[in-house]
Amino acid sequence: MFDRMKEDIQAIMARDPAAKSGLEILLCYPSLHAVWAHRLASFFWKRRLRLLGRWVSQVARWLTGIEIHPGATLGRRFFIDHGMGVVIGESAVVGDDVTLYHGVTLGGVAPSVDSDAQRGTKRHPTLLDGVIVGSGAQILGPVTVGQCARVGANAVVVSDVDCDTTVVGIPAKVARKDSRDQAQFMPYAQGADIADPILRELAATRQAMLKLQQRVESLEEERERLVLADDSSEDGKPQAVGA
Ligand SMILES: CC(C)(COP(=O)(O)OP(=O)(O)OC[C@H]1O[C@@H](n2cnc3c(N)ncnc32)[C@H](O)[C@@H]1OP(=O)(O)O)[C@@H](O)C(=O)NCCC(=O)NCCS
Known part of the structure; x- marks a missing residue:
């Protein structure tokens, strides 16, 4: 008992x-x-x-x-x-x-x-x-x-x-x-693995920022490639990347 x-x-x-x-x-x-x-x-x-x-x-x-x-x-x-x-x-x-x-x-x-x-x-x-x-x-x-x-x-x-x-x-x-x-x-x-709404919002914001950062980095790389292609072209006109 x-x-x-x-x-x-x-x-x-x-x-x-x-x-x-x-x-x-x-x-x-x-x-x-x-x-x-x-x-x-x-x-x-x-x-x-x-x-x-x-x-x-x-x-x-x-x-x-x-x-x-x-x-x-x-x-x-x-x-x-x-x-x-x-x-x-x-x-x-x-x-x-x-x-x-x-x-x-x-x-x-x-x-x-x-x-x-x-x-x-x-x-x-x-x-x-x-x-x-x-x-x-x-x-x-x-x-x-x-x-x-x-x-x-x-x-x-x-x-x-x-x-x-x-x-x-x-x-x-x-x-x-x-x-x-x-x-x-x-x-x-509510499981322990479920964050409270504020933490969940912060995590979502961080993910969005990371995506933006990656996008900015890839745009900068593309711009550099375009500048390089521009410099190396004989007539001085920009050339499309991969052309
Ligand atoms: C039903 C319950 C157990 C959650 O179970 P779950 O399997 O984790 O379900 P979810 O939280 O994923 O909810 C599933 C869907 O039902 C909805 N839902 C959950 N509880 C609901 C309720 N009581 N009435 C209407 N809709 C409800 C959710 O919004 C969700 O809808 P969505 O799919 O459109 O987003 C929980 O919501 C609940 O009612 N718990 C009781 C807690 C309580 O009585 N507390 C008193 C403390 S003093």
Whole structure:
């Protein structure tokens, strides 16, 4: 149990650049408190102590702003950054190494249909390993979000998402498809290899200057050749280079 708790703290440290120490994570990260409370709630839920499970889940919601139904299945190293406003439904399944930001819903789609008929059915999404879901995104219905897929902030996902795919917008559409090295988590979807916009602008300006410099040098060489050709011509008239 302590190994799992340590792993939870390490997962947050690895993914949140703002986290400075294990103690800070222990005291200040609602994700950790909500996930630990969910383990307790789920323990009761699975032993048919349903009301107790729901009550633990509700207490955790009051304290963290994160609502995880005790029936939901969560994988290892699950991290909810900031947390407030996250809702995870009863039949949701979350794989390993998944990251959600605040305001995400893993919910159902059809509140108006007969709830008795829906009871016990799979109504909520499945997120496979390594998925990242941006803040405010809503993933609705029994859809599957493939391994290492990324859901853009504020997107509304109502159909399956392929692995290694980025989806954005309402309804969510594919914006990019590529497989990346998931060994290195990219907080806020920014890799360490991606320079900040000012550095990127400076690099582009430097490239443009180098091109200009090369052009000036080649023009100067051409001019020298023309002058030389001019000097060597017998009648003193300039001659075309290579003529
Ligand atoms: C979707 C996301 C994960 C980026 O994934 P990515 O695979 O690196 O995708 P890119 O950044 O290359 O974006 C692909 C395209 O989608 C667009 N896009 C990215 N996020 C978008 C969003 N939330 N809504 C609409 N379009 C979006 C990009 O502008 C780009 O468009 P282009 O191809 O026309 O230039 C990232 O944009 C995101 O939403 N991260 C969530 C971060 C977050 O919630 N932060 C909260 C911190 S408190």
